[in-house]
Amino acid sequence: MLYKVLLMGKSGSGKTSMRSIIFANYIARDTRRLGATIDVEHSHVRFLGNLVLNLWDCGGQEAFMENYFVSQRDNIFRNVEVLIYVFDVESREIDKDMHYYQSCLEAILENSPEAKIFCLIHKMDLIQEDQRDLIFREREEDLKRLSKPLECTCFRTSIWDETLYRAWSSIVYMLIPNVKELEQSLNHFANIIDADEVLLFERATFLVISHCQRRHHRDVHRFEKVSNIIKQFKLSCSKLAAQFQSMEVRNSNFAAFIDVFTSNTYVMIMSDPAIPSEATLINIRNARKHFEKLERVSQTQSALTK
Amino acid sequence: MLDKIEPPRPYTWRSSADQTTTDSGSESHPLMSSDASRRSFGATCMFPDSETSDFEATAPSTQAPREPTPTPAARAANPRQLASARRPFSYQNHQDQLADATYNRFHYYNKLRSYAPYEDSTLMIPDHVIPLPVFIPFIPGQERNTQKQSSLVTIFAVWNTVMGSSLLTMPWGIERAGFVTGIILMALMGGICLYTTYRLLEINKIHGAGIVDGEVADLCKLLLGRPAEIIAKFFSLIVLLGANIVYWILMTNFLYHSVDYIYERAAGIPIEPLIMNDTLSTLVLCPREKNNTIPENIVESESIYSQVWNINVTVPVFLVLIIGPLINFKSATFFTKFNSLGTLSVLYLVLFVLIKAISWGINVDFTNVSSPLYAPSFLPSFPALSGMLALSFFIHNIIISIMRNNRNQEKNGRDLSIAYILVTLTYTFIGAVFYISFPLKKSCISDNLLNNFQNWDVMTVAARMFLFFQLVTVFPLIAYMLRVQVMGILFKHSEPGFVNILAFNVLVVAICVLFAVLLPRIGTIIRFTGALSGLIYIFTLPSLLHLASLRIRGELTIPILIIHLIIPIFGGGNLIAQFFVSE
Numbered sequence: 013m014l015y016k017v018l019l020m021g022k023s024g025s026g027k028t029s030m031r032s033i034i035f036a037n038y039i040a041r042d043t044r045r046l047g048a049t050i051d052v053e054h055s056h057v058r059f060l061g062n063l064v065l066n067l068w069d070c071g072g073q074e075a076f077m078e079n080y081f082v083s084q085r086d087n088i089f090r091n092v093e094v095l096i097y098v099f100d101v102e103s104r105e106i107d108k109d110m111h112y113y114q115s116c117l118e119a120i121l122e123n124s125p126e127a128k129i130f131c132l133i134h135k136m137d138l139i140q141e142d143q144r145d146l147i148f149r150e151r152e153e154d155l156k157r158l159s160k161p162l163e164c165t166c167f168r169t170s171i172w173d174e175t176l177y178r179a180w181s182s183i184v185y186m187l188i189p190n191v192k193e194l195e196q197s198l199n200h201f202a203n204i205i206d207a208d209e210v211l212l213f214e215r216a217t218f219l220v221i222s223h224c225q226r227r228h229h230r231d232v233h234r235f236e237k238v239s240n241i242i243k244q245f246k247l248s249c250s251k252l253a254a255q256f257q258s259m260e261v262r263n264s265n266f267a268a269f270i271d272v273f274t275s276n277t278y279v280m281i282m283s284d285p286a287i288p289s290e291a292t293l294i295n296i297r298n299a300r301k302h303f304e305k306l307e308r309v310s311q312t313q314s315a316l317t318k
Numbered sequence: 319m320l321d322k323i324e325p326p327r328p329y330t331w332r333s334s335a336d337q338t339t340t341d342s343g344s345e346s347h348p349l350m351s352s353d354a355s356r357r358s359f360g361a362t363c364m365f366p367d368s369e370t371s372d373f374e375a376t377a378p379s380t381q382a383p384r385e386p387t388p389t390p391a392a393r394a395a396n397p398r399q400l401a402s403a404r405r406p407f408s409y410q411n412h413q414d415q416l417a418d419a420t421y422n423r424f425h426y427y428n429k430l431r432s433y434a435p436y437e438d439s440t441l442m443i444p445d446h447v448i449p450l451p452v453f454i455p456f457i458p459g460q461e462r463n464t465q466k467q468s469s470l471v472t473i474f475a476v477w478n479t480v481m482g483s484s485l486l487t488m489p490w491g492i493e494r495a496g497f498v499t500g501i502i503l504m505a506l507m508g509g510i511c512l513y514t515t516y517r518l519l520e521i522n523k524i525h526g527a528g529i530v531d532g533e534v535a536d537l538c539k540l541l542l543g544r545p546a547e548i549i550a551k552f553f554s555l556i557v558l559l560g561a562n563i564v565y566w567i568l569m570t571n572f573l574y575h576s577v578d579y580i581y582e583r584a585a586g587i588p589i590e591p592l593i594m595n596d597t598l599s600t601l602v603l604c605p606r607e608k609n610n611t612i613p614e615n616i617v618e619s620e621s622i623y624s625q626v627w628n629i630n631v632t633v634p635v636f637l638v639l640i641i642g643p644l645i646n647f648k649s650a651t652f653f654t655k656f657n658s659l660g661t662l663s664v665l666y667l668v669l670f671v672l673i674k675a676i677s678w679g680i681n682v683d684f685t686n687v688s689s690p691l692y693a694p695s696f697l698p699s700f701p702a703l704s705g706m707l708a709l710s711f712f713i714h715n716i717i718i719s720i721m722r723n724n725r726n727q728e729k730n731g732r733d734l735s736i737a738y739i740l741v742t743l744t745y746t747f748i749g750a751v752f753y754i755s756f757p758l759k760k761s762c763i764s765d766n767l768l769n770n771f772q773n774w775d776v777m778t779v780a781a782r783m784f785l786f787f788q789l790v791t792v793f794p795l796i797a798y799m800l801r802v803q804v805m806g807i808l809f810k811h812s813e814p815g816f817v818n819i820l821a822f823n824v825l826v827v828a829i830c831v832l833f834a835v836l837l838p839r840i841g842t843i844i845r846f847t848g849a850l851s852g853l854i855y856i857f858t859l860p861s862l863l864h865l866a867s868l869r870i871r872g873e874l875t876i877p878i879l880i881i882h883l884i885i886p887i888f889g890g891g892n893l894i895a896q897f898f899v900s901e
Contacts, residue, residue, distance in 0.1 A: 032441065138446075
């Protein structure tokens with residue numbers, strides 16, 4: 013059973029860029045679309061096992077698109093696990109935006125009342141730094157108010173700072189049913205193998221699901237950077253019709269291992285270079301079984317609750 | 319997990335931005351507003367390689383990098399091997415961390431844009447996101463001197479460019495004019511050329527500021543109208559064509575003699591015995607009188623070799639085999655690498671003349687008319703020299719471009735004068751010294767001074783071979799310039815096909831070969847080309863441009879008008895006189 017993650021918002025609010033960055037898709041030639049994105053047919057991107065991303069333009073000017081949207085409404089909003097609504101912070105038609113947002117919420121309420129709602133106030137880099145918090149708080153208040161009785165979580169994002177990555181990581185974090193258990197297991201795992209840090213990445217997007225840090229590290233942006241680098245590498249690999257599976261990086265100061273973990277995750281282990289690779293690889297192999305079991309349990313759990 | 323991630327700190331690079339002149343109080347606006355600046359971030363992305371940051375060791379190329387960067391960890395196999403032994407991720411400040419994160423994103427997003435059309439600005443880094451250290455401060459009012467040349471380099475460039483084919487012809491020119499007249503004419507022509515060149519630069523300074531890569535033709539169009547522009551372009555072509563023809567003849571000459579020398583050496587033919595009793599004449603020839611002095615015991619051998627390898631008929635055609643392929647390249651930039659050979663050849667010739675002069679001593683008699691060494695002070699054939707000098711001092715069609723790169727534009731006049739003085743001195747040295755020390759009758763001096771030497775004279779052999787090679791690298795350049803200009807006129811908006819290029823090259827080579835076969839006298843060609851293009855470029859156009867400029871500015875006075883109309887008349891006289899010169 014596939015569940016949808018709806019990525020919605022006004023045309024031009026930055027959804028395609030967001031999707032391209034998070035899911036490492038090339039920007040296609042036809043970004044200047046004349047009509048709204050009908051992305052359902054093209055989204056083969058699955059993440060977190062059973063989730064599929066659908067992109068929809070909301071509030072387009074074309075009557076044709078409006079009609080399609082309205083007539084297909086129920087179809088679109090059925091089986092939705094997550095609604096991510098993108099607001100362009102620079103939009104001049106705030107009321108109209110809110111209006112479209114509300115109509116989406118109505119549809120959600122009718123068709124997928126259990127769906128989690130996230131609102132992204134996007135393109136925040138265009139706002140002057142000292143005003144960002146203020147503007148965000150204002151919008152957040154309005155949105156929370158408007159969304160009642162549904163609950164929405166708001167993030168402020170920009171593709172040019174770490175906020176986008178963090179917002180999406182938070183979203184993914186909230187979607188994992190037994191995430192606390194996962195974190196505990198990860199902690200345990202890190203202690204056993206004596207790693208400096210262990211990260212758990214979502215497989216398709218390399219968003220950090222969880223991490224256990226046993227040694228302090230100064231670079232706060234390291235998750236996003238690693239994620240970007242690996243996604244670039246995956247793009248290069250795909251040009252050769254090869255698939256990235258694992259990587260080991262060593263120097264005299266550290267050893268890093270990136271490997272497939274479970275069907276939905278990748279693991280990255282930073283350890284002391286003195287520890288031989290084989291030891292760590294064996295540990296990963298053994299841990300895999302345990303975490304896969306965890307994942308299967310959580311999947312059946314979430315299936316049962318639906 | 320949310321608790322473990324530290325809250326985002328406010329961007330602190332903004333605070334250093336407050337120290338610049340950008341006004342920070344108002345709404346955020348990009349530091350640079352043009353679209354071009356967006357592209358240039360990819361082009362000029364040179365993240366400062368400070369001790370604190372750990373960026374790519376190799377500077378990114380002009381295109382945004384397409385390949386993934388290896389993680390700094392992977393690249394630095396051993397930090398001790400790095401020159402400064404930087405530890406990865408050792409940022410000293412928050413600002414560098416942010417800059418590095420921005421660079422990482424920029425890199426990744428650029429890869430995502432690989433297949434997007436160029437105009438698409440999706441995921442292109444906006445100006446306000448670019449970290450401050452990347453910017454080069456632009457202080458308005460101060461020109462960026464990144465690509466300018468110092469005065470010394472400019473002077474040298476002018477000297478090098480002016481020095482041309484007429485170096486070998488200079489002694490002949492002085493002979494044709496008479497010694498004293500020759501020197502005076504040299505100074506006079508040098509002075510006029512300097513003046514008119516300077517005028518061109520001044521006019522360009524006043525009127526040519528808006529024209530990108532402007533030259534004389536553009537100034538003509540601006541001040542004198544379209545017909546003047548066409549004339550300017552046409553006569554620029556004449557110069558190039560004339561130079562090509564002269565080079566072809568010279569190359570024929572050098573090739574012939576070089577191969578002759580090698581053949582004679584290989585075939586064991588003995589050195590030609592004395593033609594005259596005078597020992598000096600074993601070293602020096604008088605080509606003019608060669609036909610009258612063949613002694614009986616030298617038989618003109620009608621060998622197959624001399625039938626096949628004939629300077630007047632076959633060698634010009636054989637030259638096509640060598641030069642032909644070279645001129646068909648799409649771009650001649652390869653040949654610019656040999657620019658330095660030109661300077662070397664000038665220096666070698668100066669040395670050559672000096673050595674020969676020292677070995678001959680002074681052989682000139684200004685008073686005794688009956689002496690074989692009589693050197694007249696004045697000859698009615700002096701226009702030969704003035705015509706020739708018009709080409710020798712010619713630089714008017716590219717001087718603006720050369721001087722544009724001068725770092726101190728105010729010193730243009732000074733630098734130009736120095737360059738012209740050096741040119742005049744060089745020419746005078748070669749011409750006068752050779753003339754004074756030449757041991758035979760002065761009228762024997764050939765229009766290619768190397769022709770005055772025996773085939774087996776080592777320095778001459780070396781000179782011919784070296785000069786041949788040098789000309790082989792210069793000819794394609796000149797032919798290319800000629801081709802580009804003609805094609806630019808004929809095919810204004812389209813790329814000329816290979817067939818057109820080939821046809822054009824065939825035409826040019828045919829003209830060169832014809833001249834080499836029928837009229838291989840470089841003295842004649844140089845003086846006619848010089849007088850013709852000199853009339854336009856040296857005398858007429860600069861004067862007219864100056865008058866037009868003055869008129870626009872309302873500063874035209876009658877005396878200036880008269881002077882600047884006399885100059886073209888002088889040029890016209892120069893041209894007409896060429897037809898009455900006896901050689």
